[in-house]
Structure formats: C-alpha cells, structure tokens
Amino acid sequence: MIVIMSLMHPNAKEWRQRSVYQLLIDRFASPDNKPCNVFQNKYCGGTIKAMTEKLDYIQGMGYNAIWISPTLRQAEDVEQSYHGYWFGSFYETNPYIGTDEDLINFVKEAHKRDIWVMADVVYNHVGNCFGDDHKVDPEKYSCIKPFGKEEHYHKRCDIKSYDDPWQVINCRIAGLPDLNQENPEVKAELISWAKWYQKKFDFDGFRVDTVKHIDHHFWKDLRKETPWFNMGEIFVYNYDLIRDYMTEDQLHGAFNYPLFDSLKYVMGGGNSMDAISNRFRQTQEFFGDRIHDMGTFFENHDNERFLLHFNDPARFENQLTIIHMWAGIPFLLYGAEQDMSGGPDPDCRRALWDYGYDTNSRHYQFIKKLNHVRNKMQIGGLEQVELGQFGNAYAFSRGNKVLVVLNNQGSGNDNQIRVKAPFESNSQICNALVEGDCINVGSDGFVDIHLHSGEPKVYVRQKDL
Structure with missing residues (x-):
C-alpha cells in the first residue's frame, strides 16, 4: 500500500471516499500540555511528534485523511506565525513544530493506518521581513528563500476592494508580500518546490490557500506538473467564481463555501430548508458529478465556531451529519468532537489539550458512527437525490x-x-x-x-x- 501510494498519487475519485480531519499543528497536540492563551497570538507548543502520537485518536473517529497546517519555516521566525501561513524558507521545516524527520515519520505512521495526508500550501504570498528597527519592512525581501528579490513580487499595493479583479490578483492580503507568478522565474520555482515538497514527504494531496488571488494561467501550468489532488480555497459565496477555477485543467476540487454560508443560517438560525435545497440544485447545475470533489464543512480555522452562537447538541449534530453525508469530501476542524467553541480568529484556534482527548465524549462517538456509515457503505461518489x-x-x-x-x-x-x-x-x-x-x-x-x-x-x- 505505502509503495503504491508513493508511485501513484490518489486521484480525485479516490479522495471521494475519504473523510478529512483538519488540524493546526501548533494547537492539536503538545508534549507538555501547557495552557494556551490564544489571544497572545503566539506559539502554544504543539509539535509534529505529539501529533503523531495522537494518530490513533484521529483514526478512532473513523477519519482516513488529515489536513495539516503549513509546515514551512516562517519569515523571521516570529512567534505570531504559529499558524504557518507566513512562509520564510520554502525548503526548511518550521523548527517550532519539528524537523524534516518528524514530518516524514508522521506521514509514514499515517500511511500505516491507511490515513492520507493533505498538506497546506500557499503560492500567493509570503511573510514579512524586518528592518534594522525589528519592525516590518514592507519593501524588504531578503529574509525569504528562495524569493529574496524585489522582482519576485508584484508592486506594493494593498487590496482596497475585493470587487476589483486586478487588486485581488496583484495586491497584498493583510500587508503580506504578493508573489508575482507572471515572472517566469517565480512560477518555475513555485512549481519545482511543490514537486519537491510532495515527493520528499510523500503527501497524498494539497490544500491550496488563497486561490482566487492568483491568475488562471498559473493554475493551468501547475496542474500540468502536479498530478496529485489539489483542493482549493476559493473564499466566495457564489458558485460562478468557484467553477472558474475548479476545471479539468486547473484545480481538482474546491471547498463548498456557499453551502457553508447557508448552513450557519439554516442549521444554526432555523431558517428555511429552501436554502440548503437551493445549494444542492446549484451545485448539480454548476458541477454535475464533480459535486463529489467539493469539500463540505461548517467550521474552519478562519471562522468562529458553530457552538459560539448555537450551543445546542441537536443543531450541532445536524451540522455534523450534513457535512459527512452530503455529496462531497467532509472536513472537520479539530476540537469539534470535544465541543470546542470560540469566536473569530484567533479564538477559533484554541488548544485541544485544554479540552482533552476523551474518546467517549458524546460527539467523538457520534462522529465515529457517521464515519462508520461513510466508510462501510462507500458513499463517496454515490448520487445524491x-x-x-x-x-x-x-x-x-x-x-x-x-x-x-x-x-x-x-x-x-x-x-x-x-x-x-x-x-x-x-x-x-x-x-x-x-x-x-x-x-x-x-x-x-x-x-x-x-x-x-x-x-x-x-x-x-x-x-x-
């Protein structure tokens, strides 16, 4: 099994049979379980080794895939980069969370359990470098490897309007330097790195960050060189733009953000079931059979937790049920099984060890039953009516x-x-x-x-x- 997976990457149809557990490495498992104050926006001590030791905990819920947060070394090694999205050195593992060997071992141990690993990658932007005053220097790039030159980036501008396609592609998100994929050197290096990263650690797929912020030409060139499954984050609540990127020559799959948006109001607020029915018809119209390649979810690391506003076990269990039974690949954010609550980022990123790893908790067992149905009945790809x-x-x-x-x-x-x-x-x-x-x-x-x-x-x- 492991040898086959190393030579032949799981394709989109094979991913349809997987259920995915999403985790932030720094917040999932720690060797010492020190209390974590999320509002300090700093590392809390989670590591790859500790995560590896909790594989049985994840498998016990019936999950057969894991989406891990980015593992690359961060720009300037700042503690605020605990989440992993401020890349600094593309060919180094973040020393705060572990080593190359730790990550290789994690993937091997996951594969022994028939658990696939989805790595989180960012092609759009990197972290900030500091000036001599130890403050962010928006015009400095020398701390970024291998993209240390000004010409590797778009001219500096910040996104003022997400209704302007030019700004969305060319300007900065939250002030982060925006890579210029139109530069042949940048595009070639990003694709080369992606191939190296997948091969070195034997990942089974990528979750791709900030897709809509990069031009379609890059995604088409990337698809030609990266045969493994790419699940894109296209953070919009309409299917038109998602369809523009989720094509046969670009991304294999995309997260179902429109459904996520409707679920908050229908399952949480008790609004009409019409919204869910409409979403289903829309996905059929826009994607046909490829609805099964979309990621279904009701929480993620960027948004407040469901239980913050709707602390009702019945509503919560309906949410759990729909994402696991709906057409698509289910993604569950770590901690839901222990009733983790929390407001917007950073509060939605609490440490799981502060809640514990109770395998007998009500919702750990509830999720286990849902995944038992998915896995035994092999419903991934089955027609939804x-x-x-x-x-x-x-x-x-x-x-x-x-x-x-x-x-x-x-x-x-x-x-x-x-x-x-x-x-x-x-x-x-x-x-x-x-x-x-x-x-x-x-x-x-x-x-x-x-x-x-x-x-x-x-x-x-x-x-x-």
Whole structure:
C-alpha cells in the first residue's frame, strides 16, 4: 500500500471516499500540555511528534485523511506565525513544530493506518521581513528563500476592494508580500518546490490557500506538473467564481463555501430548508458529478465556531451529519468532537489539550458512527437525490444505500415526516446513529419517521449496520 501510494498519487475519485480531519499543528497536540492563551497570538507548543502520537485518536473517529497546517519555516521566525501561513524558507521545516524527520515519520505512521495526508500550501504570498528597527519592512525581501528579490513580487499595493479583479490578483492580503507568478522565474520555482515538497514527504494531496488571488494561467501550468489532488480555497459565496477555477485543467476540487454560508443560517438560525435545497440544485447545475470533489464543512480555522452562537447538541449534530453525508469530501476542524467553541480568529484556534482527548465524549462517538456509515457503505461518489422538504425537516438519499433526515428545530422539538425511501418495500431499516431505532418500509415504499428533540437520522438497511 505505502509503495503504491508513493508511485501513484490518489486521484480525485479516490479522495471521494475519504473523510478529512483538519488540524493546526501548533494547537492539536503538545508534549507538555501547557495552557494556551490564544489571544497572545503566539506559539502554544504543539509539535509534529505529539501529533503523531495522537494518530490513533484521529483514526478512532473513523477519519482516513488529515489536513495539516503549513509546515514551512516562517519569515523571521516570529512567534505570531504559529499558524504557518507566513512562509520564510520554502525548503526548511518550521523548527517550532519539528524537523524534516518528524514530518516524514508522521506521514509514514499515517500511511500505516491507511490515513492520507493533505498538506497546506500557499503560492500567493509570503511573510514579512524586518528592518534594522525589528519592525516590518514592507519593501524588504531578503529574509525569504528562495524569493529574496524585489522582482519576485508584484508592486506594493494593498487590496482596497475585493470587487476589483486586478487588486485581488496583484495586491497584498493583510500587508503580506504578493508573489508575482507572471515572472517566469517565480512560477518555475513555485512549481519545482511543490514537486519537491510532495515527493520528499510523500503527501497524498494539497490544500491550496488563497486561490482566487492568483491568475488562471498559473493554475493551468501547475496542474500540468502536479498530478496529485489539489483542493482549493476559493473564499466566495457564489458558485460562478468557484467553477472558474475548479476545471479539468486547473484545480481538482474546491471547498463548498456557499453551502457553508447557508448552513450557519439554516442549521444554526432555523431558517428555511429552501436554502440548503437551493445549494444542492446549484451545485448539480454548476458541477454535475464533480459535486463529489467539493469539500463540505461548517467550521474552519478562519471562522468562529458553530457552538459560539448555537450551543445546542441537536443543531450541532445536524451540522455534523450534513457535512459527512452530503455529496462531497467532509472536513472537520479539530476540537469539534470535544465541543470546542470560540469566536473569530484567533479564538477559533484554541488548544485541544485544554479540552482533552476523551474518546467517549458524546460527539467523538457520534462522529465515529457517521464515519462508520461513510466508510462501510462507500458513499463517496454515490448520487445524491433530494427526497423532500418537510417544514423544518429535509431528506435526501445517497444511492440506494443511505437515507438522511435533517432537522433544524433544535432540542426539545419533535417532528413527524413521511418520505419515499430508497430501499426495498417491506424491508427493515435502522438509524445508524441510535441503537435499536429501526422501522419498516411500507409496501408502497414510504416510511414514517419520528424525529425526537431535533435529532438527525441516518437510515441504512438493517443487514448493513
């Protein structure tokens, strides 16, 4: 298995069968578990070695892929770069989190468990260099390796309007030096580095940062040279722009930000299920079968946690259910399994060791059941069919294997629906999330489903449990 994966990169269709656990290395596992004050915006002590020791914890939830935060050495080694997105030396591992050998060993240990590793990469920008006064010098680039010359960057300007495509491509995000991919030297070096990085550490795919800030020509040239799966971050809430980048000659996949946006208001705020239904129809229209190559999520490291505003286990479990059962590749941000809350960055990046690694917690076990269904039934790539909206409930199927019913009423509210099932008439089906919750499909192919206290349900054939 390991040899095959080293020679043949997993393709998009193979990634469809994976469930991904997202983590920030500095915040996931530490050798000493010292308390972490996220508002200091500094390293808290998480390491690659400690992360490796927690692989069984991740695997225990049923995850078979991990998205790790960037591992490169950061510009000026500043402590505020704990997140990893301020690249300084492209060919060195960040000494705060570990060594090359630590990272190689982590990937090997993951592969032994049939867990794939998705590395986080940034082609758009780098970190800032300091002047003699130890403050940021926006015109200095000498601390960046191998991009230490002024001509490696776009002329300095800051993005004032995201409605201006020229600014989005050519100007700086948060004052960070913007690499000039139109420069043949820069483009060639970035592609060469990507190939080196993947090969050295044997990564199975890349999560690609800030995609919309780079011209399409670069992505087309990159695709020709990098055959492994590239999942792009295109942070917009409409599918038009996402489709522009998620093409056969650019990115293999992209995160489903429009669905993420709708889930906040539907599953959290109790808004109409129409929004989710509309998102499904839109993705079918825009992407067809490639809907299965999109990343489904309801939290990430850039946005506040769901439980900050909607501290209701039923609503939370509906969120967990939809991202794991919906067409696409599910991504779960570390800590959700331990009910981690938090506001916008940096508060959404708390240390998991401050919460603990309880494998018997309610939502660790809940997620384990969801992934058991995904993995056993191999639903990645199976057709998704909308079965109907029923007030505060919404039902859909995945092939003829799974029936999913969602509910956004929250705890304390019951609901009853009648829906056409994707199973044989007069057969018995069971809710994979609650032991003993079984019902019979009628002779007409319909089932009557009682939703207790806002719960979601995931039905499979009784024999498939």
